[in-house]
Amino acid sequence: MRSTIAAIRFGTGLSPDLAAPTDGAEVLALLAGPDQAQAAIPVEGWDIRVLEAVEFIRLRQERRTDPQKEAEYRRVNQSLNARYHVDLGRTIARAAITRDGMRERLMWFWADHFAVEDSRGFLRRTVGGYHEDALRPHLTGRFADLLRAAVTHPAMVAYLDQGSSIGPNSPRGRRGGGLNENLAREVLELHTLGVGARYSQTDVRELAELLTGLSLDKEGQSLFRVNIAEPGAETVLGRSYGGDRPDPGDIDRVLEDLSVHPDTARYLSRKLAVHFVADDPDPGLVAAMDAAWRATDGDLMAVYGAMLDHPAAWSETLQKVRRPLDYVAAVARVTGQGAALADAPVRTLRQWLTTPLLQMGQTWLRPSGPDGWPEDGAAWITPQGLAARLDWAMRVAGTLDPAPDPRAFVDTALGPLASARLRFAADAAEDRAAGIGLILAAPEMQRR
Template sequence: MKSTLAAIRFGTGLSPDMPPPADAGAVLDDVLGPDDLAAVFPVEEWGTRVLRIREWGRLRRARREDDAAAEAFRAINRAVTDGYHQDLVQTMRRAAATPVGFRERLTWFWSGHFAVADGPGLLRRNVGSYHDAAIRPHVAGSFAELLKSAVTHPAMLAYLDQAQSIGPNSVRGRRGGGLNENLAREVLELHTLGVGGGYAQVDVRQLAELLTGLGIDREGTPVFRRNFVEPGAEIVLSRSYGGDLPNRHDIDAVLDDLSVHPATARHLSGKLARHFIADIPPPDLVEAMTATWVRTDGALAAVYSTMLDHPAAWGEALQKARQPLDFVAAALRVTGSAERLAGERIRLIRGNLTAPLAQMGQPWLRPPGPDGWPEEAEAWITPQGLAARLDWIAALVGWLDPVPDPRAFVDVALGPLAGPRTRFAARAAEDRGAGVGLVLASPEFQRR
């Protein structure tokens, strides 16, 4: 039972080809070793995408007066759009090929925590490369490094309008413009301390002034703009940062301090426990994770280890609803279907993967806001969401060749977690396709 829970609760599901992780140690080992899958299933780099997006903009402007530019625009528009769908394909292939999947799940979790949505400008079909560069390499390191990597990445700066933030009394501020508090507010309210974490509006304002140097150049590269920086020291949570000479290291210093603040430890320990264990996690689990965070200065692997060592991590009741991305990945993994996506045309990827995710309520790379995706089961187990899942299951089963015997498939998909009603449905189905579909649609498969 424990190995099955390890694969489903902390990984990307059971596999017909790979054994589930034996225990908590095997789950943790998944993120402590090298990240081989990132190289095997690469996502195009941020800078490469930015160059294409800039050319997209140039050709979009030129197409009205130049037939050749119009044709070139259509080609590059396809390339930009194809990259968005291919990022989803690579995500699914990684989820299917990984021995465990804890690294994949953590990447999805932290990408939701540091949410950035697909949008105009630099964010046009480019959020996947932000996840791969800013989030994935740091999911098992220190939270301070993860925080600095995500918050200062050009994608986050563009998403929260930080590039337009100008210190009112700066050299640049004398010519107009103003302070933007978006990034500062989300850093305190969402990324670190949390609501009720002990900060006030004056801390938001002072942090926003400290962040004014962060910007993006035309190549989509982060830059520090000294003439945008609000002069003087800033006081954030009663601690002084900066001074007469604008310095990029002052921003690192405040993020380092926020990463180890007790309120951050409690907020993010609770959020991790809610994501992996239960919508209302046991208080003693959150306390234990918080204590580890404080003791280790936010060493994420140690915090995960504390979570995995707690009895609540291995309760047999499936208390969490699988979010659509998690559900689709698990279904593709257990049916051995993910690798077929590599050769499919983009039109089919869009129709069979990207569009169904949106219909289930989780459009690819488009979280509803800076606070990411909701955790509670009620957000996902809805009439519309369930109908979309059932439609997608029917399409997936029609794609299988051969269709497995549902009497064996129920054990492959759920192991000892399969209840008597699901086992009966698998045995009594009128044909193989119906039986496999019933297993994938079962309450047990929809939860973890």
């Protein structure tokens, strides 16, 4: 049973070809090893993607006065749109071919925590590069490094309009302009301390002033602009940062301190437990993770280890609803269809992944806001969302050729977690495709 829980609760599901981790120790050992899914299925980083986004912005302007640019504009637009679907295909393919499923789950968790929405300008079809460069390398390191990489990345700066934040007493600010508190507020409220933590509006404003100067150049790359940075010291949570001359190192220092703050340890320990284990996690589990965070100054492997070592993490009751992305990945993995998605045509990706996710309620790379997607199971098991899941499951089952025997497939998909009722239904199905569809659509497959 423990290996089944390891694969489903802490990974991307069971596989007909890949052995599930035997326990939490093996999950952690795989996570400590090399990133094999990234090596097998590479994804382009920000620097490559933003070049095409910049070209798109240029062509969109030029075609207004030069009709000959229209064809080139359409070509770049088509290429950008194709990348959106390809990113999803490779994300699902990674989840399908790896034994290190927790790494993919952590990637999705932290991408949601440091949410950036696919939108316009520098963020047109580039968010996957932000995930690849800023988040994935730091999934198993210090939270301070992950926090710094995410908060100061061009994608986050663009998403929260940090480039338009001007220090009131900066050389540029004395000629007009205003302070933008978006990034500062999200850093305190969402990225570190949490809603309701011990900070004030004064802390938000002082941090916003400290963050001034953090900006972008015309090529979508990070740039510190001294002429818009607020001079002088700023006090955040009782500590002073900065001086007469603005220094981006002061941003690193405040993020370092926020990463080890007790409120951050408590908030993020609980958030991880909620995501992986239960909407209302065992207080002892959260306390163990919180203690590991404080003892190691936010060493994420220690925090994950505390979670995986706690008995409450291994309840045999499936307490979490799989979000649509989790569900689609688990189905792709268990049916053996996931690997082909890495290089599938855009039309196939749109038909089988992008559109179904939209119908299930989780539009790819477009979270509902900076706070990411909801965790509560009730947000996902809605009449429309559930109908979309069931319809998609039956369609997937119809594509399997040859279709496996449902009596064996129920063990492949769920192992000992399959109920007697589901086993009976799979055995009694009128044909193999119907039986597979029933298993993929079953309540047990919707949970982890």
